[in-house]
Amino acid sequence: MLNRRHTLLGMGAMVALAATPVAASDGPLTVVATTGMIADAARQIGAAEVEVTALMGAGVDPHAYRQTRSDIAAMTRANLVLWHGLYLEAQMEDFFHSLARKREVVAVAEAMPKDLLRGHDDYADKYDPHVWMSPELWKHVVREVARALTEARPASADLFAANLARHLGELDRLSEYGRKVVAGVPDSNRVLVTAHDAFGYFGRDYGFEVLGIQGISTQSEAGLNRIGALVDILVERQIKAVFVETSVADRSMRALIEGAAAKGHDVVIGGELFSDAMGQDGTYEATYVAMLDHNFTTIAGALGADVPTGGMDGKLGAGH
Incomplete structure (x- = not known):
């Protein structure tokens, strides 16, 4: 069987001109994401193939957030749980490590090359988790979300690859706008x-x-x-x-x-x-x-x- 990560990225190159999210098959994959940014990435890539719940809505501080009973119920029923990592959800880390023994749980920012990260100002062995402030860094997280979705539903690899390519193009355009406007x-x-x-x-x-x-x-x-x-x-x-x-x-x-x-x-x-x-x-x-x-x-x-x-x-x- 081909390596799924290579398959995903290879397919993405073939469909880089896709203009809108592509949808497919039979029944959505249930995904729980901690932050709205991760939830948005899952929706952009998964389209109709995913049903995404974000635990933290507008105005919610992830540094202080603790899981509620309804959060725990949603995560234990989900096909896939996506959290940020890099010590962002510090109050919830023990829970995620425990849940990972029973469910597919992925810390999507932990896959980033550490040489791209800023050191944490309070903890010598931690990093600044706010990588979504850079569209170029956020691409690493988006690719990891796509990999996790593909791992959970390999039959939809082509669809996820198409949507990944489209969304990476949007991030390129966003990055260019940022540079132009702040100049x-x-x-x-x-x-x-x-x-x-x-x-x-x-x-x-x-x-x-x-x-x-x-x-x-x-x-x-x-x-x-x-x-x-x-x-x-x-x-x-x-x-x-x-x-x-x-x-x-x-x-x-x-x-x-x-x-x-x-x-x-x-x-x-x-x-x-x-x-x-x-x-x-x-x-x-x-x-x-x-x-x-x-x-x-x-x-x-x-x-x-x-x-x-x-x-x-x-x-x-x-x-x-």
Whole structure:
């Protein structure tokens, strides 16, 4: 029998021009994914062949999430469970390792080459898990999702390969849009201040200094000393915009703005970014591509670039 990974990638090259998700056969594969980003990848690749449940919806912080009884029931009934790994779902790791003895359970980000990852700021043997902030890195996760789906349903390998090729093309287009839109941000404005350090891969790919009040995990404490140090940076470097996140409370960011104001420097909120979760179901921003379209456009626009109002395809803020 041919190696399934090679079969998948080989088929993908043959159908790279597929324009829409392809669907096929008889009864969906039940898949449970922890984050919305992983769930979106499974839907993009699996199309009608999969029935995907995401445990963590819009505005949910995966760093602190604990499985509920209904989550456990869904995962024990699923054909396939996909979680991120890289210590993102730290509160759930023991459960996943236990479940893996009974079910197909795959940590999709763990397959990434470790030399591409940033070190964790709190744990010497861990990595920054926020790889979805880079479309180029996210391709590794998408390929692993496709491999896991193919392993679970080999009869649909051709279909999954076609949809993988199409989606990788979308990620290429997204990456190119990101580079184009942030190119207009002046060098002096290329500082991204956020609630926690979720944007390190974005900063590395697109040439921004990233400063978070909290560390890589939202469970890190945001101390008064850290806020005070960032206030000094805002004032000294005349940084005029900071960003809140949909899945992190904005209390510390408000304290940062007030601290700068007390020193005579006005700072505005440049917008709300999607960090650890996508948008609300039914909105444009409820997919991975749209999530980053929103982030790229919001960051670039607030920091001085001329950006298209509706983002990459004119759909930002358009709902469905």
